[in-house]
Amino acid sequence: MKLLGKHLAVDMYGCSFENLNNLELVKNAILAALTQTNMTLLNLSCQKSEPQGLTVLALLAKSHISIHTYPDLGYAAVDVFICGDQTRSDQALAVLKRFLKPEKTKTTHIMRGDFGSQKDMKPRIRVSIAPLRRVRNTSAKVWRFLRNK
Template sequence: MTSIGRHLTIDMYGCNYDHLNNLEFIKTAMLAAIKETNLTLLDLVGHQTEPQGLTVIALLGQSHMSIHTFPEQSYAAIDIFSYGDYTHPDKALTVFKKILRPEKTRMTNIMRGLQKDMKPRIRVSIAPLRRMRNTSARVWRFLRNK
């Protein structure tokens, strides 16, 4: 089965509060991850939320990468969607682990656009065919008995 792209979701628990609340630190981490995964950066936008936390989104030539931090919970949510055989989005996990040093990490790998999922689902009822078969069998029996 071939897919159009890969979507990784990474949950990081137990990260350092100061790192998760530092916009420049997170931007630097994301740039390192983009370089390591062989993705092409088109634009990088960051926003510091109040009273704490931030969001950084990278528009890539092969889709996007985002990170949302929740320092009060020592948690970071990272999404990476990419397509192309030459990209390696799973390498970003290694980079983010090394930089953010979480206590616990969970990664989910979602294959997007699988061909089997793209086929339309058609529901066929067999009842009309059975009725027709049974009717023709009754006609043949009737004719045979005459």
């Protein structure tokens, strides 16, 4: 199976409370990322939480971008999933970083639809040697017992 898309799961730390609690700024960040990467917006959904924090989800043609903010922690959880062109997810993330201004980020790259070889698709079987060790230990105890008699 060929690679279908790239999914970036990004933790942004050290963002300012004001940036993370500003719904218009976060919406503008996503819209700027879409403009920069020439992606098609189907729907933009926003939810402001009380007493602070917000969620913004951009549903795109074959993709999505979401941002969940925790202003009291200075933290934003960002997901960027883009089918096809791999470079656009990195470009979108760069725009979001420019708006949210995190001090530190942790990015997890997930290649969607990339199973590699047929061998990679087979489930892995775990083998436990604990029962064998118990048998070996028991037989050693029996031999010691018989030797001592």
